[in-house]
Every structure is written in C-alpha cells, then in structure tokens.
Amino acid sequence: NMSNIAPLTHPQQIFLQRILASHVLTNAATQMIWDEVEATPEGRQNLGPNLKKTLSIINQSLKPGFNMEIRSISLSLKEDEESGSSGKTPTIYHTIVNCEPDHTNSALTKTPHDLAFIRLILERLIESCSDHGCDSEEDEDQEEQTTSSAGKRHRRGNSSHRKAMIGCDGSMSRMDLINLRTELSGPHKDKLSISQVENIIENLESEGWLFPAPSRREPESPDARQVRRKNSNRNSDGGSGTTWLQIGPRTYMELPDFLSEIGLNKSRLPQLILYG
Secondary structure (H helix, E strand, C coil): CHHHCCCCCHHHHHHHHHHHHHCCEEHHHHHHHHHHHHCCHHHHHHCCCCHHHHHHHHHHHHHHHHCEEEEEEEECCCCCCCCCCCCCCCEEEEEEEECCCCCHHHHHCCCHHHHHHHHHHHHHHHHCCCCCCCCCCCHHHHHHHHCCCCCCCCCCCCHHHCCCCCCCCCEEEHHHHHHHHHHCCHHHCCCCCHHHHHHHHHHHHHCCCEEECCCCCCCCCHHHHHHHHHCHHHHCCCCCCCCEEEECHHHHHHCHHHHHHCCCCHHHCCCEEECC
C-alpha cells in the first residue's frame, strides 16, 4: 500500500539520483557516494544510519512506486593478469533495475537489429566460457561446433573448479565482437554498419553490460595484424578502448533470465543480494 511508504528524504533522493546516473557501482564506490551525502548537514540527519539501511529504505519506496529496485551481486571478474588469480576476493556491485517481467528491450532501449547483435555477442561470450557455462557431460561433444568465423574464442579455467565458478569467464577481442555483425542473418543481415556496431559495443561497456577482460595475446594472422594496425588508435592495448571484453555485472543483475535462456547454466548466475 503506497500510503504506508514514507517519502524519501532529500538526501536519500540525491543518493538515489547519483546511483541511477552511474549505471553500475562497486560497493566501495557506493559507500563513497553515501559518505559524501552523509557529510552534508541535512545528510547527517536524514540519509539513514548506514549504507545498507539507506539501500533498504530506498528499495521499500522504489519497488511499489516504480517497480524498480536496487540489486546487488557478489562476483569475481578478472580484470587483468596480475589481479586475475582464482583466489581473488569477489567484488560487490550495485545497480538499479527495472522489475518488469520482460524488459530486455526497455533495459537496453535498442532497435531490433541492435538487440539481435547484442544477443549474438552474449551467446558467443557464453560459448567461449571455459565450459559453455554448462556443467553437463555433453559439453565436450559441442567443442567442435562452436568454432566459427570469429575464430579466437577462449576456454579458460580447468575442470577442477568448474562447479564453483560463478558467472562466465569467456571473453572476446573487440575486433572479433565487431566482426560478429557479419554473422547476423535474416532481417538483421547487413543492417548495422561498422561504426554503429562500434558504438553499440562502447555503450554496452560504458553502461556496465560488458566489462574489460584480461588481454589474451595470441599469434595473429597477417590480415588481422594489418586491420589492427589500421585501427591501432582504437583497438591497441594502449588505446582508449579496451581490447578484450567479457559479460559485465549489470547483465547478471538485470537480465539473469535472458542469460539462462541463451545458454548460461542457472547454477552459474550470481545470487542476488536484496536490501529491503
């Protein structure tokens, strides 16, 4: 009943707006925003006793009022080789999600061609997961079938820790992701230009749907090297764009059903932490 819900205080509204503007935040970054708002005279009185309590109060207002909620997950994402040890402490991420039952389109607010391309990216990343994100025996038989024109797929990790793995460790180079546009078929064939596709990938990364992954340098074909040189300002390791990408935290929080529908084993989905 909406009448029982206390309206958010001004500091709580400011805190909420800052989270909304950030798409995805680590717990540490969320705590920093909380500390900044709490440091104001009004914040000290009206923000809430601690971060968890503030998240809980906001959720009690968001869910009935707007059918949205703050969701959180604990996930280990390998960012680079140095910090990428399997013993790495998981990071807690927060995001605000739309709770409509089927909101893949509204979450990604894209055209049908864009959505087809995004779906293909996520399918390929799940295929490149160290065991397809599935824990069944048949996976070994599918090994041969998953190679395609995007060539350099990677299976990392070994079977000894398969059961414990949460999320998908599959990654692809930005170049291979861009080239997936040539695999779109039917009504989506030849509908997206290279620049449109680059734009989609950049947006997916900046909004937290995709996340930087460790660089996997391998011997490359002369053709690939030539293309890479041509695009070196954008695609080299030292460039502005990340060279390798994996599924990002926001996708696990906002689209878990979609991920399992396109092939990620449900046991690999991170558990949602809900406040409120």
